[in-house]
Amino acid sequence: MGEEKQRPEWVPQQAGGAFTTYVLEGVEGGHDGMPGQEAGRGFPRFTPPPRRKLDIDDYVQGVLSGNRTVLARAITLIESNSPAHMETAQEVLKRLLPHTGNSVRVGITGVPGAGKSTFIEALGSMLCDRGHKVAVLAVDPSSTVTRGSILGDKTRMEILSRKENAFIRPSPSGGTLGGVTRKSRETMLVCEAAGFDVLLVETVGVGQSEVTVRTMVDFFLLVVLTGAGDELQGIKKGVMELADAILVNKADGDNKIRALTARADYNRILHYLQPATEGWRTMAYTCSSITGEGIAGIWAAIGEFRRKTTASGVFAARRRAQVLDWVYTMVQEHLLVSFYNHPGVVELKPRLEQAIAEDRLSATLAVQELLKAFAER
Numbered sequence: 001m002g003e004e005k006q007r008p009e010w011v012p013q014q015a016g017g018a019f020t021t022y023v024l025e026g027v028e029g030g031h032d033g034m035p036g037q038e039a040g041r042g043f044p045r046f047t048p049p050p051r052r053k054l055d056i057d058d059y060v061q062g063v064l065s066g067n068r069t070v071l072a073r074a075i076t077l078i079e080s081n082s083p084a085h086m087e088t089a090q091e092v093l094k095r096l097l098p099h100t101g102n103s104v105r106v107g108i109t110g111v112p113g114a115g116k117s118t119f120i121e122a123l124g125s126m127l128c129d130r131g132h133k134v135a136v137l138a139v140d141p142s143s144t145v146t147r148g149s150i151l152g153d154k155t156r157m158e159i160l161s162r163k164e165n166a167f168i169r170p171s172p173s174g175g176t177l178g179g180v181t182r183k184s185r186e187t188m189l190v191c192e193a194a195g196f197d198v199l200l201v202e203t204v205g206v207g208q209s210e211v212t213v214r215t216m217v218d219f220f221l222l223v224v225l226t227g228a229g230d231e232l233q234g235i236k237k238g239v240m241e242l243a244d245a246i247l248v249n250k251a252d253g254d255n256k257i258r259a260l261t262a263r264a265d266y267n268r269i270l271h272y273l274q275p276a277t278e279g280w281r282t283m284a285y286t287c288s289s290i291t292g293e294g295i296a297g298i299w300a301a302i303g304e305f306r307r308k309t310t311a312s313g314v315f316a317a318r319r320r321a322q323v324l325d326w327v328y329t330m331v332q333e334h335l336l337v338s339f340y341n342h343p344g345v346v347e348l349k350p351r352l353e354q355a356i357a358e359d360r361l362s363a364t365l366a367v368q369e370l371l372k373a374f375a376e377r
Contacts, residue, residue: 064096092190102192122292124160135167136166136200137188138171169187184216185326226258241273244282246285247284248266252293260286266284270284344374
């Protein structure tokens with residue numbers, strides 16, 4: 001094509017300065033920026049400046065001042081499993097603890113397709129407009145094969161993500177029960193220290209494993225669909241008795257009458273279930289995340305829940321119990337990691353697995369052998 005600029009054929013012959021498109025010479029050997037390739041003429045390779053390493057003071061001051069970049073980096077630090085990172089993260093948390101606890105924590109779960117993310121965006125947008133600071137911890141399911149996650153919740157909450165008072169943090173579930181990451185509790189504390197007064201925790205799916213959510217939030221909201229019928233039977237015992245409210249979503253258009261009927265059905269069921277929280281009556285509500293109808297009503301219910309439970313002492317008692325549950329859960333995790341990393345267990349495990357596979361050893365005896373190896377430190 002030569003060194004000179006070439007006019008494309010589709011440019012009109014009599015075109016003036018309005019048409020400034022030219023075809024430049026191509027890059028020989030490959031695309032710019034590809035491994036092993038030099039940058040094209042006139043396009044020097046861009047090398048981003050190294051990111052400054054933060055110390056503990058930087059993390060603490062950045063979070064307390066509401067710096068979004070530092071807040072995101074602090075959460076990444078907490079989510080890291082590196083021993084060096086964990087030590088720094090715990091020191092940061094220790095200094096942030098006096099500034100935590102001033103929020104309402106709402107766990108939101110429901111069947112796939114119930115519209116959890118759309119509801120969270122509608123609720124979060126309304127709260128931001130009212131002057132609240134809203135942090136959304138959206139947990140995405142991790143692949144059991146690649147251990148990866150799409151982390152698309154921030155993309156789906158396009159309107160909320162543009163709000164100045166909103167912070168959305170998608171995190172991979174890592175395969176944990178209910179999709180709640182092992183570090184979710186610590187992430188909530190950091191968000192509280194950054195000044196967020198409403199924390200919305202969206203979990204993966206629904207089922208018996210969602211009891212994990214109950215141990216880390218103040219208010220537990222179950223989002224359901226209309227017309228699900230018998231599909232809900234499998235989750236009623238495991239989740240409905242844990243819910244502080246049931247929300248029938250998508251109550252708009254032709255679906256509104258069915259939603260109102262479903263709400264009445266759920267209220268009849270809830271009449272026979274023991275309330276999830278002492279002194280609080282669980283009820284069903286309807287809303288439309290598209291029109292916004294009913295969104296203010298469910299927030300009013302959450303506010304009434306907080307007032308009643310705070311006055312009765314149940315709110316504070318639940319949080320104290322959750323901290324203790326957190327402690328013993330981490331003890332279990334630590335023991336589990338220590339067990340499987342123990343040299344004696346690592347050495348014995350392959351032989352026992354082979355013996356079990358060949359029906360030469362029972363599972364009970366294998367457990368006894370592993371525990372014996374672990375005890376011999």
